[in-house]
Amino acid sequence: MSAHHRAAVVALTALAPVSWGTTYVVTTEFLPPERPLFTALVRALPAGLLLLAVARVLPRGVWWWKAAVLGALNIGAFFPLLFLSAYRLPGGLAAVVGSVGPLLVLGLSALLLGRRPVLRDVLAGTVAALGVSMVVLKAAGALDALGVAAAFASTASMAAGTVLTQKWGRPEGVGPLALTAWQLTAGGLLIAPLAILAEGAPPALDAGAAGGYAYLALVNTAIAYCLWFRGIGRLTATQATLLGPLSPLTAAVLGWAALGESLTAFQLGGMALAFGATVAGQLRWSSAGPTRRHLAPHDLAPVTLPGERLPAPHIGTGPHQRRPASVLAVGVRREAGRRRGHNWSAS
Structure with missing residues (x-):
């Protein structure tokens, strides 16, 4: 992936946590209070069904249970x-744990x-957590054990979903839109009974609440998660997750701009630390990270790492044209077969 292409992928993926950072303002200013599960349901299920209708692709085979697992973890x-955790923990502590x-x-x-x-990634993650803490953590009373456990469990769930999304990739011929639709639909179906049992019937909605829910479902969830899962397929899981601090930073900036909240010099310093760590986490040097080994005469096929693509082979027009790697690999196999006396014409 070229530097310009990678920068474009990072920028598009970063729009997801930036969008998630608007959730606080939308929730506090437009949505009914004390309805977190209903809000989660409205964010997930309508968006998943809409994307499913657009993609018109259902899981097949093992992807039924894989989509269910990813939907449960990520949504x-x-x-x-x-x-x-947000309702039970004071002073932005949920964001710190996240x-x-x-x-x-x-x-x-x-x-x-x-x-x-990689040490660089460990340092970037540590500095990002420190910066976020400086921005959102405020003085508070005794900590709520259930809230802390919920915050850590939510963070671990998203982390596991991110890594498994990269490990499993996508089925052949299935794009990020369909993969997002599967997960949002599966996650929404899991949330639905919890919301009904815990919160009862849906609340009455005015125009502001309806608009807020529409924004959360379409922009904050459908579009944002499409960009997020697309980015996970092209970046490393660590790179994608190091974009996460952009969410609390966006929330802090919007709180200052739209809600009149103050930002101290200490918080601004934390923003600089968290943003710098986020940028540093996207930098790749040739001496670190995934590398591609070169083909030797005995190699049977080119080797790629998860999320990495080989460039298209150059095919010339002269007598010394290069053959595609697949043709070279077949030739090597045939030569090896002849040495062992194997009849490749029957294979």
């Missing part, structure tokens, strides 16, 4: 746990993807 468990997501992704990537943590 069905994440949304309710996130709202529960900011350790990049560090959890590093650990899960080592466990599930076999990628050893």
Whole structure:
């Protein structure tokens, strides 16, 4: 991936956490109070059904249970746990706990993807968490154990969903739109019974609330999650998750601009730290990170890493034209077969 292409992918993916950072303002200014599960349901299920109608692709085979697992981790468990922690924890502590997501992704990537943590990424994740803490953490009373547990569980759920999304990729011929539709629909169906049992019938909605819910479902969820899952397929899981601090930073800026909240010099310093760590987490050097090994004469096929694509082979027109890698690989196999006495014409 070229530098310009990577920058474009990062910028588009970053729009997702920026959009999620608007949730606080929309929720406090337009939506009915004390209805977190109903809000989570309206965010997920209508958006999933809409995208499903547009994509017109259903899961097949193992992707029925894979979509259900990803939908549960990224949506069905994440949304309710996130709202529960936000309601029970004071002073932005839920956002502070959520900011350790990049560090959890590093650990899960080592466990599930076999990628050893890079010191640069560990430092970026740590500095980002420190910066977010400086921005959102305020003085508060005793901590609520259930709220802290819910905050950590929501962060772990999203981290696991992010890593598994990259590990499993997408079925052949299925784009980010369909993958997003599957997860939102599955997650919304999991939230629906919880919302009905815990909160009862839907509340009455005025024009502002209807508009707020429409924004959350279409922009904040349908479009944002399409960009997010598309980005996970092109970036490393750590790179994508290190964009997460943009969400609380956006919320803080909107709180200052739209709600008249103050920003101290200490908070501005935290913003600079978190934003700098986010940018540093997107930088790739040739001496670190995933690398592609070169083909040797005995290689049977080019090797790629998850989320990485080989450039198209150059095919010349002269007598010394290069053959595509697939043709070269077949030739190597045939030569090896002849040496072993194997009849490749019958294969």
